[in-house]
Amino acid sequence: MQIHVVRQNETLTSIAREYNINANAIETANQLPNPDHLVIGQAIVIPTSGSFYTVRRGDSLWSISRRYGLSPEELARVNGISVNTVLREGLRLFIPPSRKRNAEFNAYVEPFGTSVSPELESSAREAAPYLTFLSPFSFRAKRDGTLDTPPLGNLAAIASQYRNILVMVITNQEQGQFSAELGQILLNDQQIQNRFLQNIISLANRYHFRDIHFDFEYLRPEDREAYNQFLRKAKDLFSRQGWFISTALAPKTSADQKGRWYEGHDYKAHGAIVDFVVIMTYEWGYSGGPPMAVSPIEPVRQVLQYAVSEIPSQKILMGQNLYGYDWTLPFVPGRDTAKAISPQQAILLAVKYNAAIQYDQQAQAPYIDYIDEQNRRHKVWFEDARSIQAKFDLVKELNLRGMSYWKLGLSFPQNWLLLADNFNPVKK
Numbered sequence: 001m002q003i004h005v006v007r008q009n010e011t012l013t014s015i016a017r018e019y020n021i022n023a024n025a026i027e028t029a030n031q032l033p034n035p036d037h038l039v040i041g042q043a044i045v046i047p048t049s050g051s052f053y054t055v056r057r058g059d060s061l062w063s064i065s066r067r068y069g070l071s072p073e074e075l076a077r078v079n080g081i082s083v084n085t086v087l088r089e090g091l092r093l094f095i096p097p098s099r100k101r102n103a104e105f106n107a108y109v110e111p112f113g114t115s116v117s118p119e120l121e122s123s124a125r126e127a128a129p130y131l132t133f134l135s136p137f138s139f140r141a142k143r144d145g146t147l148d149t150p151p152l153g154n155l156a157a158i159a160s161q162y163r164n165i166l167v168m169v170i171t172n173q174e175q176g177q178f179s180a181e182l183g184q185i186l187l188n189d190q191q192i193q194n195r196f197l198q199n200i201i202s203l204a205n206r207y208h209f210r211d212i213h214f215d216f217e218y219l220r221p222e223d224r225e226a227y228n229q230f231l232r233k234a235k236d237l238f239s240r241q242g243w244f245i246s247t248a249l250a251p252k253t254s255a256d257q258k259g260r261w262y263e264g265h266d267y268k269a270h271g272a273i274v275d276f277v278v279i280m281t282y283e284w285g286y287s288g289g290p291p292m293a294v295s296p297i298e299p300v301r302q303v304l305q306y307a308v309s310e311i312p313s314q315k316i317l318m319g320q321n322l323y324g325y326d327w328t329l330p331f332v333p334g335r336d337t338a339k340a341i342s343p344q345q346a347i348l349l350a351v352k353y354n355a356a357i358q359y360d361q362q363a364q365a366p367y368i369d370y371i372d373e374q375n376r377r378h379k380v381w382f383e384d385a386r387s388i389q390a391k392f393d394l395v396k397e398l399n400l401r402g403m404s405y406w407k408l409g410l411s412f413p414q415n416w417l418l419l420a421d422n423f424n425p426v427k428k
Contacts, residue, residue, distance in 0.1 A: 001421040002046040003385045005359075006038045019046050031344070031413040039350040041357030043366070043385040045417045055091040068095050103395065103423040104402035106133035106278065106317055108169065109155065109409070116153025123408040124155060128162035130419050132426045133211060135167035137407070139203070140174070143185050145195030147203060156207060163427040165244070168209035170200065171216070178218035180260070187219075187226040197237055204243065211244035213278075219264025228269040235273055244275040251281050251303040251319075255310070271311030278404040279307055282321040287338045291327040291379040293365035295320065297390050304398055317404040320391055322412050324382025342410035346382040357384075364390040385414040392422045402426075 004015055012035050016023035027035045029047040038044075053064060061072040061083060068075075076083040079093050087093075109124050111117070128134060136155050140148040147170065159166040172183040186196055200212060212234065219227060231247065238245050247270050250261045255268070270277055281300040285292040300318070307316055324346055325338035341349070346368060350357050353370035360367060365387045368380040395403055402423070405415075419425070 001418060002048055002051040003389060004044045004046050005386075006040055006042040006044065008040055010038060012036075012038060015044065015046075019048060019052075021046065021048060029413075029417055031411070033344050033348050034351045037351050039347060039355070039357050041359065041366070042347060042350070043357075043359075043414070045385050045414050047417065050097045051095045053093045053095050055087045055089055055093065057089050059087055059089075061085065061087065064093065069098055070096070097421075100422060100424050101396070102426050103400075104132040104276075104317065104426045105130055105419065105423075106135055106167065106402075106404040107131055108135045108137045108405065108407040110137040110407050111151045111153065113151070115151050116155060120409050121154050121158065123411075124158050125162075127405075127408055127416065128158050128164055130416050130425045131162070131164045132402070132428060133167050133404075134159045134164040135169050135213060138169040138171040138173065138215065141170055141172055141182065141186055141196065143182060143192070145186070145192040146199055147196075149203065152207065160208075165210045165428055166208060167211040167213050167246075168200070168204050168207070169213045169215055172219075178216075180218050180220050180223075183216055183219045183227075183264070184223055187223050187230050193230065193233075197234060200234075201237065201241065204241070209243070211246055211275075212238050213246045213248065215248040216264070217248070217250065218260050221260075221263035224264050224266050227264055228266055228273065231270065231273045245273075246276045246278065247274050248278045248280060249307075251279060251299075253302050253306045267307060267310040271315055274315070276315045276317060276401055277307075277311060278317045278319055279303060280319040280406070282319050282406065285325060285381050287325060287340065289333055290331055291325070291329070291338070291381060293360065293363040293367070293381045294324060294383075295387075295391070296360075296363035296365060297387075297394070298362070300391070301394060304394065304400070308398055308400075313399045314401050316398075316400045317402050318391065318395055318400055320388070320403050320405050321383065322405050322407065322415065323410045324380060326378055326380045329377040329379060340410070341380065341382065342412060343382050343384055343414070344411045346380050349378075349380060359384075359386060383412060383415070385418060388412075388415050389418055389422075392418060396422070 012023045065072045065075040073083050078096050107127050172179055174182055235245050249265045252262050281303050282295040285294045323340050326341050327338040350368050355368045355370040357366050366384045370378050
């Protein structure tokens with residue numbers, strides 16, 4: 001696959017001609033929302049085998065081949081040149097497809113109300129061929145050890161059809177918020193805890209879940225070890241059923257990081273106890289905060305570098321957002337809320353307001369500035385082919401187990417194109 005960034009005066013036809021490919025193939029692969037009005041700066045995936053690299057000042061066959069995991073001899077051979085050729089700036093070299101490695105992928109899906117909407121089921125069905133795990137969000141634990149069941153609709157059937165492991169996600173949420181008090185009860189009252197675990201087993205057997213996933217957040221710091229002990233007990237029980245056990249972890253950069261979202265999570269203990277973890281490496285830019293990239297690459301890297309120092313890398317799924325936010329400016333935290341949007345919606349905003357898509361190299365994320373009909377300024381940070389490729393490269397660099405998406409329902413077709421180009425999704 002090749003990622004092409006639209007330049008001034010380019011059309012889908014001219015881009016297709018440049019890569020000797022049918023324009024309809026590009027439009028279909030990317031599900032382009034704007035095929036007749038491409039935006040300057042828009043990233044488009046070219047569905048070809050391999051890619052092309054344009055030589056820059058200082059490049060050599062050795063430096064380019066090293067970047068792509070090839071030998072200089074192989075790169076020279078596929079391009080019909082001598083291995084001793086001095087490369088001229090502007091020369092375009094063909095890069096053959098790289099060898100893909102196996103990786104595992106999870107996606108959360110969050111139904112609202114009392115049913116799973118047809119649109120959400122359609123999104124799950126579109127993603128399922130690329131997934132190892134499908135995770136309906138969420139079973140909400142209660143103070144008496146029972147659980148509220150979310151609507152599941154046809155999600156179990158979709159998981160079965162595409163060989164996804166159906167995941168029972170369990171949260172300590174009350175009235176839509178994570179509750180430290182609820183966590184305290186479940187982790188410390190042994191009678192309620194035993195009832196809680198038996199209810200999990202009963203429900204998991206009823207719905208054929210094969211992974212039990214605890215997303216316990218905002219825990220009291222003093223419940224950190226109680227959480228570890230609870231997971232050890234749960235691991236023993238669930239292993240007898242032949243199930244996986246996994247947890248969601250806040251994005252930490254040190255063992256003693258302060259804050260109620262962090263102190264109850266013990267990376268080293270979780271890494272030793274559970275089968276895998278999802279590290280929530282997103283929401284630096286969030287709906288209630290000032291405009292910034294949702295998952296800027298360097299903070300994500302710092303979290304994951306700490307994580308692999310405490311947890312085996314093959315137990316780590318990198319968390320990845322499938323959405324961005326649209327902030328109205330000036331943004332006042334505590335008063336204003338940014339609107340969540342899909343990458344496709346972000347492109348349509350760029351078309352509507354004639355705004356070029358810009359790319360922040362430090363954050364490795366695209367953004368848009370526009371002015372709406374009420375003369376209000378907006379900033380939109382979102383994801384595109386370039387930003388998701390940067391995350392896939394990090395998965396490979398750190399030898400992680402794979403990636404976990406929050407959440408299905410917001411369209412990002414380029415993600416699935418590039419996932420399949422970079423990895424062989426594992427089925428179990």
